[in-house]
Amino acid sequence: MRALTVAVLGVVLRSLASAEDAPAVVHTFPAPGAGGAVQIARAGRGEIWFPQPSSNSLARLNPDGTLTETRLPIDGSRPLAISRDDPDGGRIIFTEVGTNRIGVFDSSGDLTEYDIPTPASSPRGVAGFATIWFTEYDGNKIGRFQPDVPGSMVEFPIPTFASGPLGIALGPGAAPETTAVWFTENLANKIGRIDANGAITEFVIPTPDSGPTAIVRGFDGSQDVMYFTETRGNKIGKITGSGQITEYTIPTPSSSPGDIVFDESDPGVWFTERSTSKLAWLSVDGDFREFLLPGGARPEGLVLPVRQGLFRPAEVWYLDGTQRRVGRLSDTYLFAVGAGHFDTRDTVFEISNTSDEPRSARVGWPSAAVDLLIPGDETAEIMASAVPTSEGRNLYYVTGIRPEISDVPETRAWVVDESGPAGVRIELPLVSYWTIAALQPPLTQGGGEPQPSLTFPGRRRAGVRTSLVLAAIESEDDAVLRLELEAIEPGGDVVASLEVEVPPLGILALEQVLSDLGIFGDFDGHIRVKRISRSGLFWGVAEIYENDVLTRLMAPGSELEPEECTGGPARCRTRRTRVMTREAP
Secondary structure: OOOOOEEEOEEOOOOOOOOEEEOOEEEEEEOOOOOOOOOOEEEOOOEEEEEEHHHOEEEEEOOOOOEEEEEOOOOOOOEEEEEEOOOOOOOEEEEEOOOOEEEEEOOOOOEEEEEOOOOOOOEEEEEEEOEEEEEEOOOOEEEEEOOOOOOOOEEEEOOOOOOOEEEEEEEEOOOOOOEEEEEEEOOOOEEEEEOOOOOEEEEEOOOOOOOEEEEEEEEOOOOEEEEEEEOOOOEEEEEEOOOOEEEEEOOOOOOOEEEEEEEOOOOEEEEEEOOOOEEEEEEOOOOEEEEEOOOOOOOOOEEOOOOOOOOOOOEEEEEEOOOOEEEEEEOOOEEEEOOOOEOOEEEEEEEEEOOOOOEEEEEEEOOEEEEEEEOOOEEEEEEHHHOOOOOOOOEEEEEEOOOOOOOEEEEEEEEEEOOOOOOOEEEEOOEEHHHHHHHOOOOOOOOOOOOEEEEEEOOEEOOEEEEEEEEEEEOHHHOOEEEEEEEEOOOOOEEEEEEEEEOOOOEEEEOOHHHHOOOOOOEOOEEEEEEOOOOOEEEEEEEEEEOOEEEEEEOOOOEEOHHHOOOOOHHHHOOOEEOOEEEOO
16 A cells, blocks of 8 residues: 655655555644744634744744744743634734733734733633633633723632643533633643633542643533643543533553644544644544654644635644644545546446555545445445436545544546446546645745646547546635646647636536647647636546547556557557646746
């Protein structure tokens, strides 16, 4: 089984294979000033915010990997924890341990800093929604204020002496339909709850000296609850609004769980395992899944970004302050373009499970798919015609199932045509989402960069023709993907061009692509497809027909070998056609 190899600053691409296994993917990005953080935050459409105490700044990482730093006005501020303060992520709030302040960036990017009354309080955690709440680790208090209300800062002493409050989050109140603020008491081995009037209730954690660190609101299938990490106890805890605590032991010993976030799309919590270089997921049913990170990572803060695009895989971002990196663990999809089910043609997907445990896979597209459970060391087959409303489709994906970030079992696909010779199956190329994204990175704002292009053989000779199939894998903000098609003669001259628009998830299937370009008769040049929209990902194959029978499928990067031209004209035995994926000059 082949695995996708990952390196710093992206994916190390391998050659395209017709049989692919797609494990979860990790990308890392340098963050020179990053440091240990209890919390990191998301804002806007996919932006990740995190503190950089060593450079006295906050950093914003865009989905394409570009980093923007905002220095704080007072040296030695030591920003540590950061969160968002509204559903759209327009306001960013953070703690300043060095200057004993809470900082607030509004949606316009203006910074206001608020002094904490207790000196040297060491603010460690922050949360809010209009009203901002924060923990004072050394001050042993919970603070609260409203940025737009002067003089609203108030502090509430915690009943237990030197409790070491760390993480903080909004959650359910003691009574139904009420809200409270919950926090961890790292040194007192307790979970605290404070109501709007400042009344604090404390709950003792069953495991002694468990070291509760981060806390988050979640849902366990029946009610709103709070999940928290037990750094020294190596457990994930869950506490209900009434104070009932359940603990789940992490499979890897001494993992030092730190930050924790709740995933609503696939109910469960993600958390960091700092000492074992892992991110892990715990379902609401108590099932664990762990993901090993590359390069000896020591993940600290954790965040789930806003999902972008129709096909963009699920992602979990983490901060590695020790190695000064931000990492992204993500799912991936395998795409089969040129697959289909119509008339006499169908596609066979063969999905193999080479592990000992059962694995799940999904075949189809977002609005219609079929789920498969594949026993250990077995192979399952499914036809495209078995996927609901599959008639006439040319784009399919294969994904793993649960958690949302999962491995895709080894997959192969064949096109079969009942009108052709009996038993003939043509293997269809598959490609992963991140391979497509790496080949065609979206342009940054302002444009001006080379546009990605694909080049395909375009044949129009007696008995041989090319049919081009393109799929709009993704486009930002549901915009259409705009492409320019060019017919290029063997000598390099562009003899015809055509602009087309393909909607998200749309297919551009040109049965007579040369006719659409206004070219008739013999043609043995190439078709170049160039993206002219600012953003969008696409992938395609060239279908080679001989005497109206599909005999070959070609993907970017593949070659038509001379010995593979069985049944074709004599010139196939003397000519090789190279199909390239490249950045246009």
